[in-house]
Amino acid sequence: MQKKANTKSRKNAFVFYDGNNFYHNVKKVRVKASDIDFSKLSEIVCSHFNCLHKRSVYYNSVPDIKDNERMYWRHMKFLNEINELPKFSVKTRKLQKSSTAEILLEKKELLNSLGLCDKCKPIVDANCSDCIGNIKTREKGIDVMIAIDMLNLSVIDKKCDCCILISGDADFVPVLNLIKKHGKSVFSASVTKGYSYELRKNVPFFILRRDLLLAECLK
Numbered sequence: 001m002q003k004k005a006n007t008k009s010r011k012n013a014f015v016f017y018d019g020n021n022f023y024h025n026v027k028k029v030r031v032k033a034s035d036i037d038f039s040k041l042s043e044i045v046c047s048h049f050n051c052l053h054k055r056s057v058y059y060n061s062v063p064d065i066k067d068n069e070r071m072y073w074r075h076m077k078f079l080n081e082i083n084e085l086p087k088f089s090v091k092t093r094k095l096q097k098s099s100t101a102e103i104l105l106e107k108k109e110l111l112n113s114l115g116l117c118d119k120c121k122p123i124v125d126a127n128c129s130d131c132i133g134n135i136k137t138r139e140k141g142i143d144v145m146i147a148i149d150m151l152n153l154s155v156i157d158k159k160c161d162c163c164i165l166i167s168g169d170a171d172f173v174p175v176l177n178l179i180k181k182h183g184k185s186v187f188s189a190s191v192t193k194g195y196s197y198e199l200r201k202n203v204p205f206f207i208l209r210r211d212l213l214l215a216e217c218l219k
Contacts, residue, residue, distance in 0.1 A: 019060030
């Protein structure tokens with residue numbers, strides 16, 4: 001059951017979008033992130049928690065143009081459109097490539113997890129090196145950037161009374177609890193898919209239902 005925020009007055013809120021998490025989770029409920037009007041979404045989420053939307057920040061990794069030029073420019077167009085919205089800004093980091101050592105370690109761990117016998121394991125290792133452990137890029141630093149900004153804007157610089165996190169990632173629980181200890185309000189919102197129970201257990205939350213997104217948050 002969703003928790004409702006118990007606020008006596010409308011507080012100034014900053015909305016923090018974990019872009020990669022949001023993009024993939026809305027895709028799971030058959031909604032395109034590129035079809036969403038993020039201004040509408042921020043206003044709806046802030047209204048749910050009885051807050052005033054002061055500012056939104058969208059965080060996302062950027063792929064290397066050398067890997068897929070078409071995908072790169074499509075992604076940049078998406079981010080530029082968000083950055084041009086009123087009360088919005090976008091922060092990015094390059095999508096990091098795994099080192100050779102990281103790729104080899106990942107392959108070794110995956111190979112060991114397959115439960116192969118002693119005869120099969122070397123055969124798979126010798127012939128399927130290209131089909132296991134093939135994730136060569138990953139998002140690094142975005143979560144840390146979001147956590148630092150939430151702390152700075154709410155606790156240190158005191159530019160907002162509450163932080164609203166648009167993500168289903170439980171990794172943010174420690175920083176959200178720390179912000180709460182300093183007297184600031186924290187909330188989260190996400191679609192049902194990929195929405196961590198631990199995150200929902202620790203802060204008041206708002207489930208972004210597919211029908212809500214389609215009815216009230218499209219361009």
